[in-house]
Amino acid sequence: MDLHHLHTYIRPQQLEDLTAWDPGWNWLAGGTWLFSQPQPHLRGLVDLHPLGWNELEISAEGLKLGATCTFQQLLQYPWPPHWPGIRALCEGMASLASFKVAHLATIGGNLCLALSVGVVAPVLIALEATYTLIDLQGSLRHIPAQDFQTGPQQTLLQPGEALRSIWIPAQRLRGPSTFQRLGITQTDPALVIVAGSRDPDSGNYRFGLNAALSPPQLVQMGSQPDPEHLSQLLAEQIHGWIADFRASALYRQRMSEVLIRRCLDILG
């Protein structure tokens, strides 16, 4: 929708072009969420697109993704067959939006919005990813995926700081992964999201949970737990189940358990 309050639109050719940052500004990645609802507090947009942060680099150690890689780019990439770990990421992106949004929506945009219904964050938590942040001076810092988001629509990003890239270690990419969601319908923003990954060597599991809670959280287990153990584990480790007009906290908690069990069945 038209954002009538915007006064400024900047297209920096390089980061150094930006000498100052206004608190009413926001980075513009795909724009597919920003332009989907009123943004009365926003005065300016700084377009990341010209910076060309959409590199995709595969190495023996892992995968580096520039923050503005689009969903489409990742969904269509011919991934190495020995990387089943990428599957959860693709399933998650495919579940979120129609192919017409996938052309524009970016992986970094989805992370930085930090919506509880975000699909990328739980996958990257399960895949033990690390994020690289960059500020206007060009200094970098590295943050584990599970620490990046601090609350609903809140992250560690400081004003003017941007997500630059994502690193996923090859160890996780070599293991199986899966993405499970549950909503009121098959296509609405999820009520519960669980992304799971199994380490191909140690066999330990990492689960990224989102939608049922915020911020997204990591659940780890060394082996397949029995159902009571799983319930107990969640009760002990996870707090802040979301209750809103769409579903209760109890339902979200129980469905997270169900989806973790379904992930375990798939991950083996």
Next chain:
Amino acid sequence: MDPIPIRFQVNGQPYVQAVPPGITLLSLLRELGWVGVRRACESGDCGACTVLLEGDPIHSCLYPAARLQGQAITTIEGLAKNGEWDAMQARFLEGQGFQCGFCTPGMILSARQLCGEGIPSEAELRDQLRGNLCRCTGYQAILESIQGIPASFALAVRFPSGCRRHSTFPESELESVGRNVPKQDGPQIVSGQPAYTGDFAPAGLLHLRLLRSPHAHARIRRIDTSQAQALPGVVAVLTHRDVPRRAYSTAGHAEPVPDPLDRFVLDEKVRFVGDGVAAVVAESVAIAERACQLIQVEYEVLPHVLDPLEAMQPGSPVIHDEPEARPMNVRVSGTEDFASRNLAGYVCLQSGDPAQGFAEADLILENTYHLPAVQHAHLEPHVSTSWLEADGRLVVRSSTQVPFHCQRVLAEITGIPRERIRVIKGKIGGGFGNKQEILTEPLCALATLKTGRPVQWELTRSEEFTATNSRHAMQIRVKTGVKSDGSLVAQEITAYANAGAYGNHSQTVVFLAGYIPLGLYRCPHKRFEGFAVYTNSMPGGAFRGYGATQGTFAVECQMDEIAHKLGLDPIQLRLKNVIQPGDPLTLGYREQQDADWKDSHFNLIGSYGLKDCFEKIQTAFSTPLPPPQGSRRYGRGIAISMQGSGLSKIHVAGVKLSLLPSGRILMRSGAVDVGTGSDTTLRQIVAQVLGIPINQIDLIAADTQETPFDAGSYASATLYISGEASRRAALALRDKLIQAAALRLQTDPDQVCFAQGCFSAPQGSLTLPELAQSTPDPIEVELHHAADESSLTFAVAGVELAVDMETGQIELLKIAQAIDLGTAINPRICYGQVAGGTAMGIGYALSEELIRDEQGQILNAGFRYYRIPTAKEVPPIEVHLVQQADPYGPFGAKGVGEITTNCIAPAIANAVFQATGLRLRRLPLTPERVWQGIQSGIDPPQPVRASGTER
């Protein structure tokens, strides 16, 4: 604000210009005149604004125009090349993959991309098309168009069909009725031509935006508009002090209106969150929006009430205390006045003696059902454009189902004589009842009268969800007594409807909630009591099914429950009790004791194909039910329903037919095609009677200046009543033509044979153009018709589904619906009505609900959290058109617009029972509600013998 210089191409045409930083590609394209790009949700959820950006389809409402750096954009207007349709446009024409057409450009552009490398599987198509919402078709005709249409629906006439100038016509085009004549607006729809109200912008157009109340109930103490007035570009600001204080109803009904006159264009009191406070008229939407935020309002917040049962209690806030309003003048025995009980309407119907009936019963069941407020979600929002003609006449073009009622209401509000007001219906992008409400026109017209300039007011999607109307939320208690053989002995319904802040349609909607389901079954003792109660929420209004949908859910769920308790087959139980030909519908007919029911009945049974409908549905589900798999349990359910065809005696339709000098026929009809295709079917009727091809008939429709009166498109009336008016007018014209031809041929009229557009007699022959050119006076006919009878249409639906017992999710596997519709004038169009109504029923059953917080604020005012079904959530729909000609409708046709929604939710709830053993009595059946039922292990209530009742 610094405008951003951009350059780009649209359909090969280069543009260089500067745009505001926040404008979207959607708005830019529409401003440039590429109106095939549709504004429908503006949140990226519906896909109506899809365009190709460098060949890739995107939602243009999400794309900042400032980003354009020379890219090439293709819109629907750019697809056809050298007069040839694009392959996907041709497919949609061939398959008639559209109804109102508002979603079609986006659908075609998206499908085109998906089929770039061959046609994907149906499952893949349904998944990928979830970013394109359609509210009309149930997606079935869309998928069939993409995949290739089934042979049974091959079109009777193919596009392009061009205007033929033969003296006689191909035989194949002479039969119109009963054939799949393509919608005559198809080429316009698939090419995205300007047609809808918002597609036209008169020079000097101003835009209106409304400041709306943040409070559910408040008095406006003070409004300061000075800052808003001072904003450059603001032309006028209107508050309640600036508009006439005349009470009216937004309901578009014929006089005498059955609605309370309880609304003012703007009032000093606001009665729901979203009620109007002040309007800004400005040079642009952006300025109008900014100015709204500069209006200072001091409210005296009043206590509010959202629940209808609470609102009826003594001491509740009184919502309508204004002396000018005309309340409903209906008596409620033994109660105080209407205002203090917040009653917007009250209905009490009785036949027989229910107490006696219950005393005879072997089993009595009493259950309460809860139906949510849901929204129509037509993709085209409400929109009006008003202007003054040079001679001072007021013209309003609007997306309205009721142009003539709108003209009357505008005359009442403005004090301008009716004949000085012209209302033109634009092409409608879906209405479903919400455009049987006069919402945007009055303020728009008043803004034009104040400024002297053209004004347009288009609602946002959020306003559609919060400030128009909903289906009435209802709480319905049904108590039924049966003998152990299943025969009904007493049935009693009590309904409490949430009328919301205004009483439009409430009395009549509540009436149908009891009248329809109680009328459906033979039962000696019946009683209905219905209350429509004012609350501080968005008003309930007209919505396809109109109360029958709510009442049908309650009774059809309970009938299923009775069958299970008595160990009877649910179909047999219904067959045992359902009304039969010859049965009078006495309940609900007024002054029953004083008159012969045949003279003043409301509905009657004309044709009766209900038993065939049952057979079709039984056959559709004749395979064994799948056994449980993992956590999945399977179930099937059915439900039946009926609905009238129009309103007898009071729904008037006028048609004028003239022979043009070219020999073509000009049809002027006040009837409103709300997107269904009635502009095509009405012409089919005329073509059939005259024995000429449909393409020989030009149509001017629904314009108060250019066409005769028609009550409008509601109550499943268009085909049944306007269609009969068309048939009668065509018969009369045919006689006149033959007489004129006889005169010219110097013979007796009975010597003249009129066929294939040619008059022949032993003396010679004459073609239509020859007759037209040789007749000094125009040959024309104008007549008005009101039906004496309103025939009942019946429907049976069956559903097969799976319930995941771990999560409560319901997956629909198959739906079949059989409609007893008399004659299908155009089977393809009827099929579209059934598939579309079925999908709407799916949304009602599973996901749709307007959710309010305690302050009365609607929390899901957009397509992202208010979920109408996508292609992925709709299973294959099996449609059966059961055709037995009705004695009253044109060519035996009955109404089909509304009934198609009624059966779906109860059939689903009954299937959930079979799968899980749970009786769920609150819609929608969200996964959590189903899961809660499973968790709490609700046992189905045990049957109680005549000694007592259960709750």
